[in-house]
Amino acid sequence: MNTFNTEQDEEIICHCTGTSPSKIKTLYKEGCTNFEAMSDRSGVCTGCGGCEDSVRDLMNDLKYA
Numbered sequence: 669m670n671t672f673n674t675e676q677d678e679e680i681i682c683h684c685t686g687t688s689p690s691k692i693k694t695l696y697k698e699g700c701t702n703f704e705a706m707s708d709r710s711g712v713c714t715g716c717g718g719c720e721d722s723v724r725d726l727m728n729d730l731k732y733a
């Protein structure tokens with residue numbers, strides 16, 4: 669089912685926009701450190717909103733990475 673590879677980073681975190689965790693990490697490093705900015709830049713949570721908890725969890729992890 670995963671058409672990329674087995675790396676977790678290449679799984680899709682937001683299926684509505686096809687956003688991967690690696691995209692979130694890249695944008696976070698570029699300064700999108702709050703959820704609203706991340707949503708604006710990546711499009712996450714602009715569809716069904718079902719990815720919000722996952723995105724927030726990932727961003728929280730990045731804060732302490």
Ligand code: FES
Nearest residue numbers: 684715716717719
């Ligand atoms: S999965 Fe991200 S908005 Fe639907």
